[in-house]
Amino acid sequence: MRYFVSLDYKHQDGQYRNSATYYNQYGFTSNIDGRISKYIHVAVDLTGRLQDKHYPQKSAGTIFNDLVSAYPTSVAWWPNGDPGPAREHGENPVVISTGATGYNNDKYYVLNSNMKLDIDIPWIKGLTFNGNLSYDQGFDFTKNFFKPWQLYSWDGTTVDTKGQPVLTSNVFGAGTNNSPTLYEYFRSDYNKLAYGLLNYSTNIADDQTLKVMLGAQVSKGDTESVNAYRDLFASTAVQEMFAGATANQATGGTGNVNARLSYFGRVNYAYANKYLIEFVGRYDGSYIFAPNHRFGFFPGVTAGWVASEEKFWKENVRFMDYFKLRGSWGRTGNDRVAGFQYLTSYLFGSGYYNTTGQYYPYVTNSNGSQVELQTVYESVIANPNITWEVANQTDVGFNANFLDNKLSVEGDYFYYKRSNILWPQNATVPASAGLTLPSVNYGKVQNQGFDFSVAYSNVTRSKFSYSISFNGSYAQNKVLQWGEAPGAPVWQQTTGHPMGSGLYYQAAGLIHNSKDSADYASGFKSWGLSTTPAPGDIKYTDIGKNDTMDSRQQNEDLQEQYPHFYFWVLYQSGV
Structure with missing residues (x-):
């Protein structure tokens, strides 16, 4: 039996003098590992912490913005000790960074637990079981109390009998009539996950290996929250919800759940370390979809041939130390959209x-x-047929080593095709329908390209190691199917163009003088742009051939948000 127990404490202060900002954290860790028998091993790990956060009412961004935008002639404090005037909204940085305006405190309690079970099944050689169960619980409580504060301003001329400035008091606050306000928020959330794995490994004869893995995983989560607000507190002495007035009170609350279930497996076979093949498969279920569309099957296969292990290769291709051809195909699923869209x-x-x-x-x-x-x-509105978004991914590549494995070359070609892409059909349904649309499986996009790497590494006699690699990647995507707006010109449709393409006017030169401007404008029967053409402006092509210059002349251009080709060099060294 082995165990480890620790306690920790952390404190961080704010950056301002008399700051209301600070952070305390209290935590513990407990790890216990034990072997029940020769074949059974268990472990229990627990960690917990309390995150105690204290902030002023105004954010750090507001405080710093007030600092940099304040007038250089504005005072922070008057000679008698009263705080100076506000820049706006009662925001004097030396006041709002302290507790004078109230506080915004948050306490977050977290418990993470994990239990593990490993079993070597004795009556079947090579068969093992691994199980894991985790449970995480969090409680978050926020208390935000705003209390009125006073700032003082001077008109620049009025003084008392002693020649001191006569100051005017100004009261600021968040509630009705600048009254104190209280907002409280409580959230409880938990996540639990359990999985089990059966692994089997065996050797067939002397040159074959077989590995099989079967598993299942289930996860569930739940979050619930409540909040309340009151103002018109008679005093700042009692900072509890019951002390506020009910006239402007407000309450709210939310809740959400999630759950997923997966069955998966893998079969790996190798013959003489030359012929390699692997099959994988997942059967995933998600709470996002309706019961009859909840599960999806996502298989994959990988194959490899280490040609450098062949006898003919070793005898005839001696300049190459290692060469492997490989290829893979797989299908994956995506459910990352808002849940319960199968219900209205x-x-x-x-x-x-x-x-x-x-x-x-x-x-x-x-x-x-x-x-x-x-x-x-x-x-x-409901979409009862919503289901998994699917991506089919194909990759073909090679690995090659030269110069006693000091020089390595790697290359891959890939082709991805995503179908059943989840997206609302906002373009095909006019806004006048008054509908908020759910996600629908209708989009298709492909992405293809290649990447490569050439690397050289070595260790000198003085044990100095170094390596340098040249890497590159090229990718080009294209929309195969998308919901186009009815009536959109062909040159403005997304289909057939890369994702992220934009609409642009096509330039046809510059307007040089007034005559050029008049000749250009006379070529259109209607001018729908906000400005009339003038010398120095760009001429635009009449793509639509309709003698009208407006947004319909914009063309779906191949300009994209990200480049197609990336290239980088990496150098590393050490002793």
């Missing part, structure tokens, strides 16, 4: 006097008084 989503309507809301309550007249009734509205 509803939201509560806004209050009648909430000008930011689009959906108002149902108002009735009862005995001469209006009564608001809560309403719900359709937020996102």
